[in-house]
Amino acid sequence: MLVWAIASQKGGVGKTTTVASLAGWLEKEGLRALVVDTDPHASLTAYLGFDDEQLDRNLFDLYKDPELDREKVAQAIRHTRFKGLDIIGSTMALATIDRQLSGRAGVGRILSKILKFVDDDYDVALIDCPPVLGALMVNALVAASLVLVPTQTEFLALKGLEGMVRTFEIMGKATNGSGVDYIVVPTMFDRRTHASNSSLDFLRIHYRDHVWKGVIPVDTLFRESSARNVPVPLMDKKSRGAEAYRELLCHCVRHELQACPDKVTPAAAALLTDDTEAEKHPDHEKEIAADMSTMLSAEEGA
Ligand SMILES: Nc1ncnc2c1ncn2[C@@H]1O[C@H](COP(=O)(O)OP(=O)(O)OP(=O)(O)O)[C@@H](O)[C@H]1O
Ligand SMILES: [Mg+2]
Structure with a gap:
């Protein structure tokens, strides 16, 4: 099973x-997907049609339990109304988890432990993170083989990315490991605006190979999708937004085939059979070099 954290x-x-959206594609392609909502706001839980106040067993119960077992984890998993898609839901009580767990040894590895129990049951697990650096995010980063960092193509979001990358560096040192493997995903891209274009250039120049070569376009369907509790690929797989997420999914699977092939199930690898990313995204190096020289010459003339 692959485990990806979506964090910023x-x-x-x-x-x-x-x-x-990634979960929607996995379901549509017949893969087994588990999503884990670690955000106390429970937006993902609501997106998939659950009321967090009604969930009798949820992620909070698992975090609090010092003696986890397979049965307890299974009890916290809910089937969604989409056949291959399951969820471990969140609840507002998760907001207290930093305080509740403080001082307990190995507190950053609880989510890894939870997911180990279902390692054979799913092709991919996706972890939604709260936008705060704390125990919940650290758990997600530790559990994941790959972290996706959605970054809105506007100036303020770029500052957020800087903070996230610093966190990855600190974590890499703290765990004495090889660091966090991450992909920056430019989101809400509006090619008609200067802000979107210049921040995308900035991302590609400063974060180079970490930046996915595609973009997630701005698309009103996403808002509609959350209001209707149906992921975009399951509403309209031909929409621009859905297609972009299909490309992102294939990119991540391809990345993992290089980074951790033993975790890629045959069903996940089969997603790549008719994917042609190289053609869709020719190398941007020349584009970036041209942008850079324009920027530098402007400065000279100033
Ligand atoms: N590509 C897109 N085009 C247009 N709207 C989008 C797009 N992606 C997300 N949105 C909308 O932007 C809002 C924020 O998106 P979302 O909830 O996914 O962000 P988030 O990072 O999870 O937020 P939070 O940090 O609050 O959890 C939502 O209303 C969502 O429908
Ligand atoms: Mg969210």
């Missing part, structure tokens, strides 16, 4: 939408 320290950049 900035709010409202498209994290929950990214989880719901």
Whole structure:
């Protein structure tokens, strides 16, 4: 099973939408997907049609339990009305988890432990994170083989990305490991605006290989999709937004085939059979070089 965390320290950049849309594609393609809502606001839980106040077992119960087992984890998993898509829901009580867990050893590894129990049951698990650096986000980052950082193509969101990358560096040092593997996903891209275009250039120049070569376009269907409790790919798979997320999904699977092939199930690998990313996204290096020289010459003339 692959585990991906969708995280950013900035709010409202498209994290929950990214989880719901990737999960929608996994379901549509017949894969088994588990989403984990770690945000006390429970937006993803609501997106998929659950009322967090009505969930008798949820992620909070699992976090609090020092003696987890397979049965307890299974009890917290709900089937959604979409056949291959399950959820571990969130609740507002999760907001107290930092305080409740403080001082307990190994507190950052609880979610990894939870997901180990269902390792054979799903092709991909997707973790939605709150926009705050705390125990919930650290757990998600530790559990994931890959972190997707949705970054709205506007100036303020770029600052959020800076903070996130610093967090990855600190975590890499703290765990003495090889660091956090991450992909920056430009979201809400509006090609007609200067703000979108210049922030995309900035991302590609500063974060280079970490930036996915596609973009998630701005698309009003996403708002409609959350209001109707149906992920966009399951509403209109031909929409621009849905197609962009299909490309992102294939990109991530391809990335994992290189990084951790043993975690990629045959069903996940089969997603790549007719994918042609190289053609869709020719190398942007020349574009970036041209942009850079324009920027530098402008400065000279100033
Ligand atoms: N590509 C897009 N085009 C247009 N609207 C979008 C797009 N992606 C997300 N949205 C909308 O933007 C809002 C914020 O998105 P979302 O809830 O996914 O962000 P988030 O990062 O999870 O926020 P939070 O930090 O509050 O959890 C939502 O209303 C969503 O429908
Ligand atoms: Mg969210």
